[in-house]
Amino acid sequence: MSKFKEKVFEIVRRVPEGKVVSYGQVALMAGIPRAAIQVGWVLHISDESDKLPWWRVINNAGRISTTCLEHTAQNQKEKLEKEGVKVTKNLKIDIEKYRFRPNPKFLQNLSLEDEYIFKLMEKYGI
DNA sequence: GCTATGACAAGGA
DNA sequence: CTCCTTGCCATAG
Known part of the structure; x- marks a missing residue:
């Protein structure tokens, strides 16, 4: 299994209940800023x-x-609502309200370079 | 190694 | 806000 997959698994697995992340955010935390679609x-x-x-x-x-x-x-809508995340009938979500913002320790465990940590702060206010 | 394929993102119309 | 286009990049073949 490639490093990329391992990182994605590691990250997604640790997203807490009632929180969401964007594909781009996961890609960035995996160390490949523009690989959202691969996520x-x-x-x-x-x-x-x-x-x-x-x-x-x-x-x-x-x-x-x-x-x-x-x-x-x-199916996804139901799972999210079960966790308290509001999803409209058009499948839209207030992502900024529910976005998972990992603490520095979480990022350290991913051995993420400072450059990416800075981008995360800049883009998502982590 | 090259091309096609996307559970995407960002910016323009 | 909703489409459409372009850029991206890990995999599959």
Whole structure:
């Protein structure tokens, strides 16, 4: 398994209940700032959907964007609402309200370079 | 190593 | 706000 996948798993696995992250945010925390679409790919091919809270990952526009037949958008909506995250009928979410902002220690465990930590602070106010 | 493929992002219309 | 286009980059073939 590639480093990239491992990082994505590590990060998504630690997103707490009732919180969400964007694909781009996960990509940045994985050390590859513009690989947001690959994050979606990792979640898509993952067969560990029971261990991985994939439904807490949405796009930066605050929208559910899965097209996966086994993990539908409606399915994701239900899981999120069960955790207290409000999702409109148009599958939109107030992402800034629920966004997961990891503490410095979390980022240290990922051995993330300062450059990326700075970008996270700049973009998401971590 | 090259091309096609996306559960994306950002900016323009 | 909603589409559309362009840029991105890890994988699959």
